[in-house]
Amino acid sequence: MITCDVAVIGTGGVGSAALYYLAKSGTKVIGLDRFTPPHAHGSSHGQTRVIRLAYFEHPDYVPLLRQAYQAWNELETASNRQLYFPTGVLQIGSPEGVVVRGIRQSAELHQLSVDSFSHEEIRQTFPGIVPPEGHVGMLERDAGYLLVSDCIDAYLNLAKQHGAELKTETTVHSWTYRDGQYDLETNGELIHAKQIVVCGGAWAAQLMTDLKVPLQVLRKHLYWYENDFDGYRHDSQFPVFLFETKAGIYYGFPQIDDYGVKLARHDQGQPIATPADHSQDEDLDDRLQVETFVKSCLPKLSTRLTRQAACMYTMTPDENFLLGTHPEHEGLHFAAGLSGHGFKFASALGQILSDLAIDGQTSSPIEFLSPGRFS
Ligand SMILES: Cc1cc2nc3c(=O)[nH]c(=O)nc-3n(C[C@H](O)[C@H](O)[C@H](O)COP(=O)(O)OP(=O)(O)OC[C@H]3O[C@@H](n4cnc5c(N)ncnc54)[C@H](O)[C@@H]3O)c2cc1C
Structure with missing residues (x-):
């Protein structure tokens, strides 16, 4: 005992x-x-997690995010390891969409610095990105990824x-x-x-x-694709990215190692009754959707898969x-x-x-x- x-x-x-x-x-x-x-x-x-401050999900998270940034910084100092990589996060969507409107609302309420990019400016600044027609970009510079x-x-x-x-x-x-x-x-x-x-x-x-609050567990998938375009690499200052498209929300990370560029779909997912039903098996339908997104929005990236992983989201209503x-x-x-x-x-x-x-x-x-x- x-x-x-x-x-x-x-x-x-x-x-x-x-x-x-x-x-x-x-x-x-x-x-x-x-x-x-x-x-x-x-x-x-699965290697990395996005961290960003101008939170489109709900502006009330921003004070907690400020606390989190500070605490990650303290962890880096205490452990003498770099855990946070401030690559910036570029979020792309329709000006009327949940993501762009949510970022603007959080930034305004909490006086956060976010740079707006027109469709044309995204193409000029990030030659590897083709945004869907009519979409704009919001670049948050004090954002990036954590090594999970x-x-x-x-x-x-x-x-x-x-x-x-x-x-x-x-x-x-x-x-x-x-x-x-x-x-x-x-x-x-x-x-x-x-x-x-x-x-x-x-x-x-x-x-x-x-x-007394129902929790739904979802199986989610992560994919790494081979890359030979320098513009998608971390050392070329390519940012973490998230796209809200008509076909779903997709996000990914700059290439940081030989596995290439990591990508995933954020919305949807396969409901499972308990974690005992989870497996690392591939979901071909999900993978094909991610590859359709790659071909249209990140056309310089190959769709040769180098690695995949499955993980669980636990959703509240x-x-x-x-x-x-x-x-x-x-x-x-x-x-x-x-x-x-x-x-x-x-x-x-x-x-x-x-x-x-x-x-x-x-x-x-x-x-x-x-x-x-x-x-
Ligand atoms: C594919 C994917 C991508 C994501 N991307 C992002 C992102 O970019 N940014 C972001 O902020 N978040 C992201 N998330 C969400 C984020 O990763 C999770 O919300 C977070 O990691 C969950 O942490 P946790 O401590 O709740 O769960 P876990 O880290 O899974 O910890 C739960 C622990 O509890 C243990 N446990 C469970 N039951 C018992 C028991 N009965 N007895 C003893 N131990 C037990 C488990 O073994 C496990 O270690 C992502 C999640 C997934 C799956």
Whole structure:
């Protein structure tokens, strides 16, 4: 039997950050994970994740993003590793579309610097891009990508240095709350914790069966394509890109290694009942849609596939996160339903979960992410 102040269940993207902040504050904390993070079985793998500030999804995320940028910067300093690469992010869409209108709204409300590009200016500045007719571009320079596995690895190493215990290949089968503490039944020892922080990613619904908000897990795919055009390379200042087209939302990254250019479709995805139904199998239909996008908008890129991966999104009904303290269980704090856009926030979410466990409150503006919005 192990006892601790806080047990973090799931030490992937968010849980690794929470473990670090709890350990750094001197809390007796243990991290538990069914695999050995960073791993390729959940939602935090596949080399890179986009980070951007002028958030088209909802302007209320901007203060949390500012906090996240600051915290990633602190992680780079503490670990002495470069984790964030400020390539800029170019987002292309119709002026009336969700993306361009959302960026303009966030930028205006939060006084953010975003450069507008006409159709012609995009073509002149980025010779490898052919935007759909009538589309414009928004270039955010203080944006780019994070190395996803390296971030998790850095947090876990630092957490251990600060005294966290990490138990990998340890699945939490169930928890019960009794006499002011949580008993966690695992495939190993029984764990007693005064509080728990649940960061189970695609497994969140199994860990919080009474959350009362439906979570839908989607299988999503990532593709890398061979490239011999210098204009798509990181060292040629090619930015991360996202296109909102009539045929869907596609995004990708400048080439950073021999696998070429990484691309994916952001909307749609294959619903699965539980993460146990996930597999790395290819979805040919999805792949052909990505390749149709490549041929029309990135015509200098080949469609010779060098690598592919599958990953999971965990969607809430409104595609905004669930974050906070459980309304019915004192001492249970969670981040769930990150809806395919959560990694960039992981550093801030880790801080917030640590604040909730240590102080019972946070000064970060997270009310709009409360599960109470669905009741
Ligand atoms: C293809 C793809 C592309 C994406 N692109 C972006 C992007 O560009 N930018 C962005 O910001 N976000 C992006 N996202 C979303 C982002 O990656 C996720 O929101 C984020 O990584 C989820 O982190 P998490 O900690 O919730 O889940 P995970 O990192 O999956 O962590 C959950 C952990 O919980 C563990 N676990 C689960 N159940 C148990 C249990 N019972 N006992 C013990 N351990 C357990 C798992 O093993 C896992 O390690 C993308 C996601 C995908 C799939």
